[in-house]
Amino acid sequence: MALSREQIAMRVAQEFKDGSYINLGIGIPTLAANYVPEGITVMLQSENGLLGMGPYPTEEQVDADMINAGKETVTASTGASIFSSAESFAMIRGGHVDITVLGAFEVDQQGNIASWMIPGKLVKGMGGAMDLVAGAKNIIVTMTHADKHGQSKLLEQCTLPLTGVNCINRIITDLAMLEIRDNAFYLLERAPGVSVDEIRQKTAGKLIIEGDIPEMQF
């Protein structure tokens, strides 16, 4: 069975290491904050200028001056810091953020990512995504393995305008977890009940399958 959005987020959170600084993009990546494994402490960076993002506020705590990068009201966790946009992107571009998780339209076997622009459709902007993919040490992409017409999103070469080049190392889809290296997708894990054949069928780029591929554990 393909993973739900929540299950993708759960698998993402298993990649978090104790003491890491993490930036989560909008959508499935944000959900990963709900599944940080027991006994692990992470600090979430929000690129509008907050390191140590806490939970959403209660009605009484709502403060118009306290928002996250998705423009939602938010709180600061204990030990948080708040700073300017230049400082925030110095952290990001300087490689100080340990993990970035973001969504994408396409990823290719060279580690290129397309996530912000579909020609012919209205372009809203890249926000901080280009800075994040250029700067983070480890980038995890979450997306569905294929689009709603069954077309693979894991390609030999991206067809859409890029967000960044040679920057993606890990992808967690509804079907599998893969690593990108040596110009290929390496299959690491498959979603419970999903066959290697189905993953092979829905991966357009070069796919390397070494030995038995374990199922994800939740």
Added chain:
Amino acid sequence: MAGFDKVVSSYAEAMAGLTDNMTVIAGGFGLCGIPEGLIGQIKRMGVTGLTVVSNNCGVDGFGLGILLEDRQIKKMVASYVGENALFEKQLLSGELEVELTPQGTLAEKMRAGGAGIPAFYTATGYGTPVGEGKEVREFNGRPYILEESITGDFAIVKAWKADRYGNCVYRHTAQNFNPMAATAGKITVVEVEEIVEPGEIPPSQIQTPGIYVDRVIKGSFEKRIERKVTRSA
């Protein structure tokens, strides 16, 4: 105004000198930390042909969005403009030009502009449409693109408090682009919630030193929230 006293008493005074076709750098992220009253004054002045540099362009009917109503903005430099139907309409009809700029590059363009640095190299945008036509140079085996900095005829800034000398502090995430915007205007105008006397803000806590600031005005703010999300207590 005498000596270092930068306080003005009207919005007309605050924005005096703004004319058609100028470049205005505005602080704020979404609707958070925006100089609401200064934007309102630009609307009242009716100046047109403006180039506005800001992370976003407000929403329909609020923030920088109100400057679209009378077509005062000719060009917008921003990282994300997705919240605004009028913006979309003017963009599609060709009345409005937009230069989409990665958020970190935008912050750095303002910071560098204010610091007298005309351009800088960054990895952000290399190999993407943002990098097209820009100089590429390799450092330590990695390619970077050359991005030019930005300065404005005016910078409009929202701070929490300023003293009469223009020393500013910001509140929570309403800081965002404001400190960089403050450095990058030929004339920098700061709209604040509270004006205090010099010395009241401890010197080491000042986030924007008054040297960058030309005018300070006490505003009144609606502080509209774009996406209110709460949890149960």
